[in-house]
Structure formats: C-alpha cells, structure tokens
Amino acid sequence: MRGICSDRVRPRQRILDTARNLFRKYGIKGIGVEAIAEAAETNKMTLYRHFGSKDELIAECLREAANRACDIWCDLEAQNPGDALAQVKGWVRIGAERVLSEGRGCDLANAAVELPDGDHPAKRVIQEFKVEQRNRLADLCRRAGLQNPDLVSDTLSLLLEGARVNRQSVGPDGPCAQFVAAAEAVIAASQRRPETLIADDRAR
Amino acid sequence: MRGICSDRVRPRQRILDTARNLFRKYGIKGIGVEAIAEAAETNKMTLYRHFGSKDELIAECLREAANRACDIWCDLEAQNPGDALAQVKGWVRIGAERVLSEGRGCDLANAAVELPDGDHPAKRVIQEFKVEQRNRLADLCRRAGLQNPDLVSDTLSLLLEGARVNRQSVGPDGPCAQFVAAAEAVIAASQRRPETLIADDRAR
C-alpha cells in the first residue's frame, strides 16, 4: 500500500528535506520538531533517533544546503570550461535567478540572523560555508584576470548577500532589482585599468 | 529609595529600550515577554497594558529603530550643509562604523528574516522604512551629480545591507571589511563619464 517512490526515501532524508522547506517558510524558531516530523510523514521519535536534538537537525540541514550550494561551482565549470570570466558572469546570473525566484534569502545567512547564540552548532557550519564561498569567488576573479580580484569578489559577494536579504524586507522591486546591473558594472570596471576601480582622478 | 535618574524614565520607554536590546541580543523569537519585562525592571502586566501583544511591541520597537535611523539624514545634512556628495560619502562612513562596531545587522532587516509571516504588523514598518531609506539615498546621489544615481544608490544600499548581514555569518574580517573600499570605488566610478559605470568598451 506504500507509495511507489516517495516513501522509499528513508525517513532521515525525508526529515531533512521537509525541515529545510519548513525552516525556510516559517523560520527556524517558527516551526517545532513535532510539526516537522509530521510533515515528513514520520514521528518525533524517529527524528530524535537520527538527529539527537533540534539544534543538530538545524546544523545538518545547513550542511546539506551548503553542499547543494557548492554544486553550482561544478555547474559553472562544466558550462564554461576554462573560461573563468564567463564563470564569474555565470555566478552573477545564477545569483540573480535565486534573488528573483526564491523570495527568501540564503538559508545559512538567515540562520545566522536567527541564531545569535555563539555556541550553536550551526554557527561553525555557516562560517565555514561563507568562507569557502568567498575564497572560491575570489579565486575565480583572479583566474578571470580581473583587476583587484579580492576587492571585486568581495564586492560581488556583498551585492548578492545584500540583494537576497533586502528582498525579504522590500520585495522584488527594491534595490535587489538592480543586482545584475550593479554586478555587471563592477565586473566591467575591473576589466579596465586598475585606476578605474580605485578612486584616482589624475589625468591621463 | 528609588534611583535618581534611571527610574524616572517611564515604564513604557524602559520596555522599548530593553526590548530593542534583547531582541538584538537573542533574536525576536529568542526572548520572551516576561524576560523583557523583568529586564526592564517592570512586569508583564504593565508591558501588555502598553503594547497589547508581543507582536505590537515588536512593531513599536522597529518604529523607534526606524525613527532613530532617520536621524542620520539630519546629521549628514548638518555636517555637510549643501554638499550632497560629501553627504553620500558621509553615509558610507556612518554605515561602515555600524558594520564594524555593531556586529549585528539592521534591526528591521533582521526582523524581516525572523518574521516570514506576511501578516505580521512589523512587515509594513519594515517595508516603509526600507523604501524611505532607498528614496533618500537615491535623492542624495542625484543631488550629488553622480551618473546613474538610481543605480549607484541601489548599489550602495545592497553593499551596506550585504555587509551588515554578512558580518553576522562570517565576522568582521569577511567581505564586509571591504565595504568602504567597494562603496568608494562605486562612487568614484560614477563621478566619471557614464560609460565607466556601464559596460562599454569602445575606444575613446
């Protein structure tokens, strides 16, 4: 009588997927473990047997979200093999799609806002994820031959992070609508002489 | 036996100040009304007589935070009377100070992350605040004679919003450390020919 496919997914994975969705929808503190277990078509005991605590479930969800986000780097390389500049532009495009389509920002950044407690097991996951993303983008900008690659990559990071969080406050017609234009301007400027990106008004 | 000064502040204001601090420290959903009342050296009944519900207290706190944030526009004008460009740069400087010193982002943006519920009374406060900030900065950029003032102001907004939220994930040494450099580069670029900001590689 069981479903052909969906119920063949083990409870652990069902819980993870369901929890990620509900955390996004209601916020981490806005949904309880019992509701998560029921939505995952299982029960609280099974949830606790797999994850031990709500905090660990949160951390595991974020680990999965981080791994999923890391896949985009493979996709970028696969779609633009060897062309680092195209990959940077692809990063902007993918980011823009997320900003426009999702409505809720980065799971890990949102979790950092909701969990100011410094001892929470999720904090380490968040920190490591963000550091890795930063390094990867910086490396990409370097390989793309952009001027001031570290500054450009951090600028792009801030623009995307700002767009995703700002959309949650203002909606899709706010400043986030300019994310692509802003990012492209930054990239374009850094393809010229370095002085163009740094304040420097001396005559040619 | 009462304190000379601090206890002369009415309970309503004590509650608002305390709630703002505790919301910042523990998150909106991470602190209860009873704890807020006690920290404000009063009690739950008085809190509810003044605000009616926790949700309304949240909204009122954000209203106050928004009003306080609006004071910076007066300060900018007072410190740089008539010099719109200097005010834009002052906006960057003040934003950088907040990023570096506060450690926790914009109260209103954080609240938007913690309260995905669209019917929450705080949502309207957040939206109106962010829209007003956007309009004011855009107006400032226009008066400063910058090229593409709307694009520049939204870019600056995204950079600041990104810096404040990213700091909560990565800490002060992450991409947010480049906020000033990024913002100044954007401003500098928009002081030149418009083509400098928009992708345009034609020869001179």
Place this chain on the structure above:
DNA sequence: GATGGAAGTTACCGATCGGTAACATCCTCG
C-alpha cells in the same frame, strides 16, 4: 487629604515547546 489613573503583584490559563520511555510493528537479510 482625597481621588483617580498608572504601575506592581500574584496567580493562573491553555497551548506549545524540546525531549524521552516503553512498547508494538515492520522490513531486510542471513
């Protein structure tokens, strides 16, 4: 000094929270 409103106190409500014990059932694999 009397009065009225603001504030404090205590106790309580139902609901929900995260988390656990004990036991029944299922499914897989040897």
Place this chain on the structure above:
DNA sequence: CGAGGATGTTACCGATCGGTAACTTCCATC
C-alpha cells in the same frame, strides 16, 4: 523461517510560551 535493527505509536515529562484576572500599591494632581 528467524533474528535484529529500523520505524511507528502513545503517552508522558518539565519548562516555557503569550496572554489575562483580580487585587494592591504608588504617586501626582487638585
């Protein structure tokens, strides 16, 4: 088939949540 581990079920725990009732005390004002 049999056995053992994974899963389901039910009931329960203490704590805390947001919110309220009833009553007392304070304090400024007239």
